[in-house]
Amino acid sequence: MKIGIIGSGSWGTAISKVLLNNGHEVLIWTREENVFNALKNGENPYYLPGISIPKNIKPSMDLKEVIENSEIIVMAVPTQAVREVANNFKSYYNGQIIVNLAKGLEIKTQERISEILKDILTDLKYVVLSGPSHAEEVARDVPTSVVAASENLEYAEKVQEIFSNASFRVYSQTDVIGVELGGSIKNVIAIAAGVIDGIGGWDNAKAALITRGLTEIIRYGEKKGAKKETFMGLAGLGDLIVTCNSQHSRNRYVGEMIGRGKKLNEIIENMNMVAEGVYTCKALYEEIKELQIEMPIVEKTYEVLYLNKNPQKAIHELMRRELKREEF
Numbered sequence: 049m050k051i052g053i054i055g056s057g058s059w060g061t062a063i064s065k066v067l068l069n070n071g072h073e074v075l076i077w078t079r080e081e082n083v084f085n086a087l088k089n090g091e092n093p094y095y096l097p098g099i100s101i102p103k104n105i106k107p108s109m110d111l112k113e114v115i116e117n118s119e120i121i122v123m124a125v126p127t128q129a130v131r132e133v134a135n136n137f138k139s140y141y142n143g144q145i146i147v148n149l150a151k152g153l154e155i156k157t158q159e160r161i162s163e164i165l166k167d168i169l170t171d172l173k174y175v176v177l178s179g180p181s182h183a184e185e186v187a188r189d190v191p192t193s194v195v196a197a198s199e200n201l202e203y204a205e206k207v208q209e210i211f212s213n214a215s216f217r218v219y220s221q222t223d224v225i226g227v228e229l230g231g232s233i234k235n236v237i238a239i240a241a242g243v244i245d246g247i248g249g250w251d252n253a254k255a256a257l258i259t260r261g262l263t264e265i266i267r268y269g270e271k272k273g274a275k276k277e278t279f280m281g282l283a284g285l286g287d288l289i290v291t292c293n294s295q296h297s298r299n300r301y302v303g304e305m306i307g308r309g310k311k312l313n314e315i316i317e318n319m320n321m322v323a324e325g326v327y328t329c330k331a332l333y334e335e336i337k338e339l340q341i342e343m344p345i346v347e348k349t350y351e352v353l354y355l356n357k358n359p360q361k362a363i364h365e366l367m368r369r370e371l372k373r374e375e376f
């Protein structure tokens with residue numbers, strides 16, 4: 049099958065490798081000439097150093113060529129770029145299944161990726177692929193399990209079939225809202241987990257943060273129409289665990305640097321990859337204030353990232369909130 053990957057960062061490149069190994073023809077769109085040339089040589093040192101990519105990958109700098117020649121389209125650009133990129137290809141889109149890999153909420157609308165794409169593409173066939181899956185491990189064939197969700201189970205099952213292999217196992221389900229929100233909000237909690245690592249590497253505090261973070265994700269998710277049980281699965285708890293703990297996590301890394309006293313702008317300027325939680329936190333903060341949804345970890349993370357709050361003070365304030373029953 050001919051599959052087009054839109055975005056040649058770390059995740060788009062790692063997923064290309066999975067699909068090539070599964071025997072598919074992969075066209076990958078990049079806007080960078082140096083990435084285009086590197087991919088032709090079977091590598092992407094800018095995003096996945098030290099990994100070799102099968103040389104039958106077909107890089108292209110022509111978005112129209114990739115969209116028109118693909119039976120399935122995989123979107124692997126950061127959330128804040130999805131609207132712009134989809135607008136750029138909407139006139140070539142021909143109703144193919146779109147598999148979204150991005151995990152985030154758009155700042156200006158607070159929309160999930162499926163909502164953004166519905167605004168732009170007519171006859172959208174949408175699947176979100178999400179779960180605990182760091183590109184650095186997937187590209188090395190480390191056993192990984194994710195979930196494909198679509199309102200139409202047939203599309204999710206098709207994606208499950210195409211992407212699965214002995215080291216990449218895909219489950220299917222229909223709760224698009226839950227899968228999208230689990231993948232998006234865990235990035236904010238992972239920044240907070242990184243702050244704990246940066247301050248003291250406290251195990252007790254991190255376990256509590258993950259647990260109460262999951263509670264916040266469930267609380268928000270249920271208000272938005274997601275199923276609670278989705279958050280106990282790969283796109284919820286699974287991804288929360290890996291992102292809060294992994295050496296590969298960019299979100300956890302941002303938090304760790306903040307915990308060590310670095311400034312957000314400085315950290316972001318020195319990263320060439322996206323840490324989605326920085327932006328999703330902003331989108332969420334606006335919305336939870338408006339809808340009065342109680343998400344204290346998200347709120348404190350926002351205050352630390354954007355209002356210059358001292359991280360130790362934020363932790364103290366979380367610990368000294370009014371005592372309450374343990375409930376969701």
Ligand SMILES: NC(=O)C1=CN([C@@H]2O[C@H](COP(=O)(O)OP(=O)(O)OC[C@H]3O[C@@H](n4cnc5c(N)ncnc54)[C@H](OP(=O)(O)O)[C@@H]3O)[C@@H](O)[C@H]2O)C=CC1
Nearest residue numbers: 055056057058059060124125129149150151182183321322
């Ligand atoms: N890395 C991972 O392990 C995983 C990532 N994800 C999610 O996948 C999404 C992509 O992440 P990832 O690949 O890691 O990100 P990277 O930062 O590694 O790469 C981003 C890619 O998107 C391109 N891009 C950025 N902005 C634009 C734009 N405005 N228009 C067009 N292209 C753009 C970049 O191109 P350029 O080089 O030209 O800037 C680059 O190819 C994120 O939502 C992330 O949360 C999900 C699971 C795992």
Ligand SMILES: O=C(CO)COP(=O)(O)O
Nearest residue numbers: 179180181182297298299
């Ligand atoms: O979503 C991811 C792993 O499942 C990637 O997380 P980071 O963006 O924090 O690296």
